[in-house]
Amino acid sequence: MPRLAQPAGSDDAKEPVAILGNLVKTGIVRVLRADPDVTIKNICDALDLGPTTVQPYLAELEAAGIVIADPPRTEARKGAWVKYRVNNEAVTDLYLRLGLAIGEF
Template sequence: MDNDQVPRYAEPANGGWGQDPVASLGNSVKLSIIRLLREHPGSTSVQLTEALQLGRTTVVEHLAQLEDAGLLQAVPPRGARRRGEVVTYRVQNARVTELYLQLGQAMGEV
């Protein structure tokens, strides 16, 4: 099968508008993490795992995605971490608001 025959995910014309906010916020686990961190800034992945009652791997994966999207600030940041070091997380509220507004624009709300 050559590249012309590779199946693609369906995407409407001009659908790129909402892609970044949907990818970053369009998941109940990610939204729950953001909500919990707004209520309890400085939480660790262990604390979030217990609060969400999910597997640690799942939570850590979503934390990494949120951090990569600029929605969370981790202390220490990923490049400065040492093995076994406790990492705490905080919401980057300005970035969350920016994506929220982009999503509203993509839906014609704003």
């Protein structure tokens, strides 16, 4: 299997693209920035996608520190409605790092 091409000088863009380089992930961030503290159902409704599609991406964003869950994944949730919001500081950091990598800033 061919390995992914990585151009010289692209190291700065690698993490931001890996974290946000997916339309579902960027959609989740967009929804949560517009309407914080919502459940996965609200996210799915806004994106017109099912929970089996959204949940893995939401978990990846949470693991990367981009999305914050209340209660957190590390705590027992036992039937509690989990609400999600964006970690704006982390998103801004990724945005700036990507901007630097493409010569925007």
